[in-house]
Amino acid sequence: MTDARWMAAALALATRGRGSSAPNPNVGCIVTAGGHVIGRGWTQPGGRPHAEAMALAQAGAAARGATAHVTLEPCAHASPRGPACADGLIAAGLARVVVAMTDPDPRTAGQGIARLRAAGIDVAEGVGEQAARTELAGFIRRMAGQGPEVTLKLALSLDGRLALPDGRSRWITGEVARAHSHLERAAADAIIVGHGTWATDAPALDVRLPGWSGRQPARAVLGSTAIDGILTLSSLAELDDHGWQRVLVEGGGATAGALLAADRVDRLLLYCAPILIGDGRSLAGLALPDLAAAHGRWRLTDRRPLGSDSLEEYRRNR
């Protein structure tokens, strides 16, 4: 196995912490010796223990002379909640550490790698960096003071309709697509809808998956005043005030248009049904001066069939 493949395995572990690692980033770590896996870890719910600590605990004494692949630079800062991972890797006697990206957290920001090297550990950087940066896009944004990564989810027809003219939208997509959207909810720190969707559909905004016993994301309504048991956001700016890394916005058309017009969507999740609706509701409030302004903003990053529907994921080119 090459470094790239071990790092891909560590990235797969990292995804297990999506939506539950806040306030920390969801990191994955895999410790190997002689081509065998001796420890695996990912950031635990609430952010501690860190991925490295989990993997080292599994590896035990076998970690001496071993290699660790970590999706984010090991932290250099101890906290009341646990020791610094750089110190943990040194103490365990690792011979080599491969890191996908440096930690944008100013308390680490290169000091973790420097400490490992000062202790004589061979450190490689930048392996799988692009994938790691995609996985941690929300954390990177938050560290840069840019608020969470915003995913806009839309269920739409081939002709781009989100609902009939009277707002009815149950159902455009089928059961498989709707089940998949619950996986996306589980990966989010918060689920947000506009007040129009709230008023029309009163969606539960919870994760409903067979056997799911994990946390439920925060629920928020945008552009609304007090609703019992639901967070309300008076403006898009308030998205940044809750320490969220990933938020999932589920419409409707006016909210989607407002977010797009403000260029606050980082990721589009389009659940497309093989139907034509014709007269109906679409994105509202996004007005372009010309078609040239529309081009070059989005790149297709995933596409998969979901029953007779299909899911397309686009990311904003920035």
Next chain:
Amino acid sequence: MTDARWMAAALALATRGRGSSAPNPNVGCIVTAGGHVIGRGWTQPGGRPHAEAMALAQAGAAARGATAHVTLEPCAHASPRGPACADGLIAAGLARVVVAMTDPDPRTAGQGIARLRAAGIDVAEGVGEQAARTELAGFIRRMAGQGPEVTLKLALSLDGRLALPDGRSRWITGEVARAHSHLERAAADAIIVGHGTWATDAPALDVRLPGWSGRQPARAVLGSTAIDGILTLSSLAELDDHGWQRVLVEGGGATAGALLAADRVDRLLLYCAPILIGDGRSLAGLALPDLAAAHGRWRLTDRRPLGSDSLEEYRRNR
């Protein structure tokens, strides 16, 4: 090679006659002996010679004892323009003929196969029938008095917009997608737009492909009165009056909506660009009572990337 694979080869030959074989169906024929191809043919421009006559002329005396795979039952009727293909196959001494589908033309309608069998030729039917019926859908419709196969082509954004609010639609898709649409024009007997699109864009409606020296399809404007050099159709019903097998309708939104509302679209060609337009023009005039009415009508039959755009082909479930 199995019969299925030879028939697939004959079907590939048949596609070469798309858009130029009228008033005849575009048929393909491959003659083999001992596992080697000794003759290939497809319906020639204007409908004659037929595919079988072309393939037999290539095979010459080697056709004696050979096998022919034909995508449509050989014709049983002689015409001033040429002899019956069933007689030609018998005269050439073929031992075996494999036929994808029977000819819906009442002048043949099973008599071609009967005549081959009466002459002692081993005939197999139904090999590749579904693909052949798809290839000849327009011919089958015309024979049933249902008019041509109608393909609706739309170039649209992810949010289903066909144009900006003022009608500008140049360009939603990129060069690769637009070049592909000229291949589709070349396969059509006629290209049709609505009078709104004609008035806004004055499209040339011709086939522009590097090196193209083939015929140009008929050009027609729907819902319009006399335009110099252009056919005008006063209603959808007039689509059926010209002997066309395949027509390509290129919008705009009102024409598309009218065709869909009348359930006169057999095939959807969606050239989708990875852009969001927001406020803009969509399909107009297609109004559904509820979402259930939208489901089950279309099946995805092809999808391919075209530059940064993608092409999706859907066919109507009938």
